[in-house]
Amino acid sequence: MLDPNQQFRGGVFHSSIPDGRIGADIRITPSEIIAEPSAEALTVMDPSQVARMPRWVIPLSECQVDLGGASGRMVFCRNKERDLTIFCEERGFAAMLGDRSGGMLSEQLHVVKKRQAGENHRFRFWLTVGVVATLLFGVIGYYSVLAAARLAIAAVPISMDEKIGSMAMQTIEKEQKLAADHPATKFVTEIVDRLKPHAAIPEMNFKVIVIESSEVNAFALPGGQMVVYTGLLKKAESGEQVAGVLAHEMSHATLRHGLQRVSQSLGIVAAIQFLIGDAGGLLALGSQAAQTSILTSYSRQSETEADLEGARMLHEAGLDPESISAFFDKLKKEDGDIPGVLVWVSSHPLHEQRIESIAKFKSTLAKKEYTPLDLDLATVKESLK
Amino acid sequence: MVSTLNFEITQRPDFSMLKVALEAGQQVFAEPSAMASMSPNLTLKAGLKGGALKSLGRMFGGESMIVNTFTAEKGPGEVVFAPGHIGDTQHYRLTGGSLMLQRGAYMANSAGIEVTGKWQGAKGFFSGEGLVLLKASGTGDLFFNSYGAILEINVSDDYVVDTGYIVAFEDTLQYRVRTLPGLRGGGFKRLFFSGEGLVCQFSGQGRVWVQTRYVSPFLSWVNPFRPTKNN
Numbered sequence: 001m002l003d004p005n006q007q008f009r010g011g012v013f014h015s016s017i018p019d020g021r022i023g024a025d026i027r028i029t030p031s032e033i034i035a036e037p038s039a040e041a042l043t044v045m046d047p048s049q050v051a052r053m054p055r056w057v058i059p060l061s062e063c064q065v066d067l068g069g070a071s072g073r074m075v076f077c078r079n080k081e082r083d084l085t086i087f088c089e090e091r092g093f094a095a096m097l098g099d100r101s102g103g104m105l106s107e108q109l110h111v112v113k114k115r116q117a118g119e120n121h122r123f124r125f126w127l128t129v130g131v132v133a134t135l136l137f138g139v140i141g142y143y144s145v146l147a148a149a150r151l152a153i154a155a156v157p158i159s160m161d162e163k164i165g166s167m168a169m170q171t172i173e174k175e176q177k178l179a180a181d182h183p184a185t186k187f188v189t190e191i192v193d194r195l196k197p198h199a200a201i202p203e204m205n206f207k208v209i210v211i212e213s214s215e216v217n218a219f220a221l222p223g224g225q226m227v228v229y230t231g232l233l234k235k236a237e238s239g240e241q242v243a244g245v246l247a248h249e250m251s252h253a254t255l256r257h258g259l260q261r262v263s264q265s266l267g268i269v270a271a272i273q274f275l276i277g278d279a280g281g282l283l284a285l286g287s288q289a290a291q292t293s294i295l296t297s298y299s300r301q302s303e304t305e306a307d308l309e310g311a312r313m314l315h316e317a318g319l320d321p322e323s324i325s326a327f328f329d330k331l332k333k334e335d336g337d338i339p340g341v342l343v344w345v346s347s348h349p350l351h352e353q354r355i356e357s358i359a360k361f362k363s364t365l366a367k368k369e370y371t372p373l374d375l376d377l378a379t380v381k382e383s384l385k
Numbered sequence: 386m387v388s389t390l391n392f393e394i395t396q397r398p399d400f401s402m403l404k405v406a407l408e409a410g411q412q413v414f415a416e417p418s419a420m421a422s423m424s425p426n427l428t429l430k431a432g433l434k435g436g437a438l439k440s441l442g443r444m445f446g447g448e449s450m451i452v453n454t455f456t457a458e459k460g461p462g463e464v465v466f467a468p469g470h471i472g473d474t475q476h477y478r479l480t481g482g483s484l485m486l487q488r489g490a491y492m493a494n495s496a497g498i499e500v501t502g503k504w505q506g507a508k509g510f511f512s513g514e515g516l517v518l519l520k521a522s523g524t525g526d527l528f529f530n531s532y533g534a535i536l537e538i539n540v541s542d543d544y545v546v547d548t549g550y551i552v553a554f555e556d557t558l559q560y561r562v563r564t565l566p567g568l569r570g571g572g573f574k575r576l577f578f579s580g581e582g583l584v585c586q587f588s589g590q591g592r593v594w595v596q597t598r599y600v601s602p603f604l605s606w607v608n609p610f611r612p613t614k615n616n
Contacts, residue, residue: 011482011557013590020539021555021591023481023524040497040524041480044389068559068589070485070503070520076557076589085590087557123563 006096009038010088012056018049024056026088028100033058033077035086056084060101065108067116075109149263153256158204158223161259165223172227176212183383184210187375188228191243192250194373198316200254200309208246212384216331220249222258230384237330239373243314244323251309257302307354308361320370321362325355389478390495390526398473398534398597403466403493407457415466415493417449424462430454435499442502445517447488452500466493468530475535475552475594476528483522483556490519490529490552497525520556529553533598544587549599555591562586 008026012035023041027034036055037045045053062080067073074089075097098106178185188208196206206224213229220226226249228242236242252258298306311321332351390413391406402421405413414434423429433440434452444450455464468474477484479498491500502517521527531552538544540558554560563586587593 009481011480013557019478021480021482021557023479038481038524044478044480044524044526066589068557070483070554070556070558070560072559074557074559089556120561123561 006092008088008090008093008096010035010086010090010093012037013085013087014056015083016052016054018045022053024086026086026093028060028093028096030100031060033060033063033086033097056086058084058086060097060105063097063101063105065097065105065112067109067112072116145267146264149260149267152263153259156259158201161253161256162205162223164259164262165221165225168221169225172211174209174211178210178212178230182210183380184230184233187233187239187377187380188242188246190375191239191246191373192226194319195243195247195250195313195317198313199250204254206250206253218245218249220253222253222256224250224253226250226253233377234381234384235331236327236377238323238326239375239377240319240323241327241330242377243317243319243373244310244325244327247310247313247317247319248306248324249310251306251313252298252302255302255305255309257298257306260302261298304354304357307358311358311361312365315362315365315368318368318371319373321365322358325358329355392476392526392528394474394476399471401468401472401474401530403474403528404463405466405493406463407455407461409457409460412454412456412496413464413493414452414454414495414498416491417451417453419466419468419492420453420455421465421467423455423464426457426459427455427462427464428458430456435501439499439501442517443491443500443519444502446486446491446502446519447517448491448500448519466528468492470530470532472531472533472596472598473535474528474530475537476526477553479521479524479527481524483520484527484529484553485556486519486521486529486553487551488517488519490531491521492530493528494521495525495527498523498527522556529594531594531596532600533596536595536597538593538595540587540593541590542588544593545584546587546593546595547599548585549601550595551585552594552596554587554593558587558589558591558593560585560587 005027008028010024010026011021012024013021022045023038024035025038034055034057037050037053042050042053058077058079064078064080064082066076066078068076069087069089071089074087075094076085076087077097078085094106094109098109180186185208188210192206192208199206204224206226208226208228210228210230210233214231215229216231216235218226218228218232226246228246232245233242236245307324310324314321314323328351390411391408393404393406394401395404396402407413407427417431420429431451431453433450434454440450440452443452466474474492485503486500494500498521500519500521503520505518529552535552545563548562563584
């Protein structure tokens with residue numbers, strides 16, 4: 001049951017109040033809504049103003065109600081002239097208003113509620129439409145940029161690859177670089193020389209250096225500069241296995257995957273910036289993109305492409321295409337459980353899928369006698385100890 | 386206990402500072418690390434004010450869970466507070482209602498006020514104001530700060546504010562997230578290219594405090610000048 005003497009805590013808006021607003025205690029009699037400044041509100045007021053604070057009254061018969069406030073549940077009662085507002089957020093206030101006005105005000109409140117619900121409903125609908133459209137736009141845009149970047153690369157001269165590659169080369173730690181006449185350097189150079197004539201871009205200037213490091217890794221930068229870590233040479237069982245890795249990496253260079261990565265990430269940022277209208281971050285990203293990590297980590301699609309192109313090069317050079325599979329197969333079997341050792345393998349596609357796709361590719365090639373490399377890996381390993 | 390604070394805000398609007406003169410026994414509460422200087426006879430206590438839940442609410446509202454309490458235990462003294470960033474400080478006297486504050490806008494308050502988080506849901510997500518707004522309620526003095534100077538706007542019907550510029554608003558105002566009215570019917574082109582997308586539309590009666598700068602555009606402006614790391 002409603003307690004007829006119940007007091008509610010709320011507030012009043014009126015031009016006579018300093019700041020225009022004050023906290024108030026509200027009562028509802030059978031004919032009026034009465035608000036008086038709350039005791040707490042008066043304690044924070046200037047004493048000279050306190051004396052001038054009256055009580056405010058709105059007759060129920062001329063009261064107009066509305067809903068709102070930050071919570072959306074605050075009830076506002078206004079007089080006919082609309083210069084006095086008594087508001088309250090407490091539970092039971094609306095029910096009491098309805099009760100005392102014989103249902104008249106609850107009907108008004110009901111109409112307001114319905115109107116607001118309708119507005120919110122419409123807004124939510126359009127918001128959903130907007131979000132879905134934006135997502136769609138984003139996804140389509142993303143793939144268009146990727147495709148456009150691939151196409152655009154064909155028009156960029158190789159000299160651009162070389163410039164980017166040299167820039168990235170500068171950021172690589174080369175203190176542990178082995179001399180050009182070191183057996184290990186000679187070993188990899190010879191393999192590269194044998195593969196070179198069969199590269200998809202014959203004029204690409206391949207160069208390879210060996211860096212002393214326990215990391216089992218090798219990579220090619222755009223333009224054909226390559227780095228091989230001694231850790232990889234120590235792990236290899238034959239010259240063919242090293243040739244497999246090198247053919248794969250050389251293919252990244254001739255397929256221009258590094259440039260693709262840069263133009264794709266730049267393209268996506270450019271597209272976003274174009275939409276949002278601020279080119280500030282573009283420069284910062286441009287210099288970031290030149291860094292080696294971006295240039296040498298490729299998508300799964302690029303890796304598969306490099307596998308097959310590498311296999312083709314090996315085949316043409318008279319080497320077994322399955323040398324690519326052989327090396328990482330060995331690594332996976334021996335050290336598969338040791339994280340960190342397998343940098344070269346871990347950044348590459350699913351093991352079984354690779355072996356399968358290379359074997360499948362090999363079966364499409366014309367049968368050919370493969371001539372093994374006439375190189376002495378054992379001596380190289382000895383020199384690295 | 387309700388008490389009014391004797392305070393002064395100086396160095397406005399850019400590098401504002403709040404000086405509070407406490408009478409013996411009086412207390413003032415402030416966000417951690419806001420204190421710049423104080424009389425030696427004030428004692429400082431740090432703690433979760435209002436219990437764990439209210440503190441969590443504050444945390445989601447972009448504030449610290451901890452509130453520092455300065456008490457003038459050994460006679461009157463003064464304490465000076467400074468906001469963390471460049472900007473103005475605004476005083477607001479609560480008389481039983483509440484004030485909604487933007488993330489991180491809270492600075493200090495007198496006894497009698499409770500500051501906690503208020504879940505905004507989808508509205509908060511799309512407004513860019515964060516999922517939780519701060520809500521200060523009770524009776525007493527509240528101080529909040531802005532990035533840049535503060536404009537006080539008296540809303541008597543409808544008013545639109547870009548979401549990033551809102552500092553605070555009174556609880557009597559209803560706010561809705563809307564696309565900019567001019568964009569309606571104007572299609573997606575303007576929504577995407579104008580840089581003006583979603584806004585807060587306030588309706589009802591009450592005051593909104595708007596700051597004269599917004600941090601995000603400032604950061605995009607600064608970004609190109611930032612040295613990039615090169616190893």
